[in-house]
Amino acid sequence: DAMVIQNPRYQVTQFGKPVTLSCSQTLNHNVMYWYQQKSSQAPKLLFHYYDKDFNNEADTPDNFQSRRPNTSFCFLDIRSPGLGDAAMYLCATSRDQADWEPQHFGDGTRLSIL
Amino acid sequence: SQQGEEDPQALSIQEGENATMNCSYKTSINNLQWYRQNSGRGLVHLILIRSNEREKHSGRLRVTLDTSKKSSSLLITASRAADTASYFCATGGGNKLTFGTGTQLKVEL
Numbered sequence: 266d267a268m269v270i271q272n273p274r275y276q277v278t279q280f281g282k283p284v285t286l287s288c289s290q291t292l293n294h295n296v297m298y299w300y301q302q303k304s305s306q307a308p309k310l311l312f313h314y315y316d317k318d319f320n321n322e323a324d325t326p327d328n329f330q331s332r333r334p335n336t337s338f339c340f341l342d343i344r345s346p347g348l349g350d351a352a353m354y355l356c357a358t359s360r361d362q363a364d365w366e367p368q369h370f371g372d373g374t375r376l377s378i379l
Numbered sequence: 380s381q382q383g384e385e386d387p388q389a390l391s392i393q394e395g396e397n398a399t400m401n402c403s404y405k406t407s408i409n410n411l412q413w414y415r416q417n418s419g420r421g422l423v424h425l426i427l428i429r430s431n432e433r434e435k436h437s438g439r440l441r442v443t444l445d446t447s448k449k450s451s452s453l454l455i456t457a458s459r460a461a462d463t464a465s466y467f468c469a470t471g472g473g474n475k476l477t478f479g480t481g482t483q484l485k486v487e488l
Contacts, residue, residue: 269421307467307478308422355421364409365429368476370421 268292271356271371278346279379286341286374288356294369296362297339299331300355302373308355314339315362343376351378383468383479391485398455400482402468403448411444411451412469414478422467425453458486 269290278284288297296315300308312321314333328350330342343350353375357368383404392398402411410429414422428435428444428451435442441454455462463486468479 271421305481305483307480310476357422364471365427367412367424367427368422370423372419372421375419 269356269358269369269371271354271374273374274372275375275377277377277379280348281345284343284346284376286343286354286356286376288339288341288371289337290339290356290358290369291337292358292360292369293336294358294360295336296359296366297333298357298359298368299329299339299341300357302353302355304352311341346376346378348378351376383470383477385466385468385479385482387482388480389483389485391487392458394458394460394486394488396458396486398458398462398484398486400453400466400484402451402453402479404451404468404470404479405449408446408470410470411442412476413440413442413451413453414467414469416465416467416481418464425466455484458484460486460488462486 271288298313299311302308310322311325312331328344333339353373355373357370359366359368383402385402410427412427413425415425416422426437426442428442439456444451465481465483467481469476471477
């Protein structure tokens with residue numbers, strides 16, 4: 266089945282130690298998104314790629330960066346994680362940027378900061 | 380700021396009962412989507428309703444949209460324990476999908 270896969274499901278890192286989360290998709294979708302979701306809150310968009318074009322949300326901290334080396338893979342890099350960055354990180358894709366296109370989510374990576 | 384706010388924040392019902400969740404939003408929209416999130420999992424798209432539609436059905440789901448009141452409701456009929464999840468409305472779409480605050484639904488046997 267075509268899907269969005271996130272690895273790892275759980276990630277523990279130390280305060281200030283860089284961490285990378287990965288996402289892959291077999292849907293061949295043009296758009297890939299990264300969301301941050303804190304406990305009992307709505308997902309918050311961090312940034313997205315339309316093909317190779319990177320689009321950062323205005324309030325996404327500089328500490329968060331992303332790479333998309335090819336259509337299938339996208340990475341979220343947190344350069345110096347703070348305690349406030351502990352959250353679920355969700356990757357999603359959509360076929361296009363049309364506003365009727367649904368987004369397809371992976372099961373997320375839960376990040377803990379020690 | 381979040382586009383949508385949902386109520387109730389939490390809802391607990393018995394299996395077989397209907398569940399209704401409401402979503403209010405602030406600005407004009409082209410469409411509104413509903414997503415489900417099981418605990419510890421990603422979101423799953425349920426249904427999309429366009430701004431020129433008033434009601435839409437999909438299986439046991441019924442969505443209504445009132446653009447004059449900037450509100451939408453999601454009705455789940457004949458609920459099952461497997462419907463236990465958080466439900467989010469989302470507006471915008473394209474490269475800017477903004478989620479509501481969510482309703483946590485618990486369906487008890």
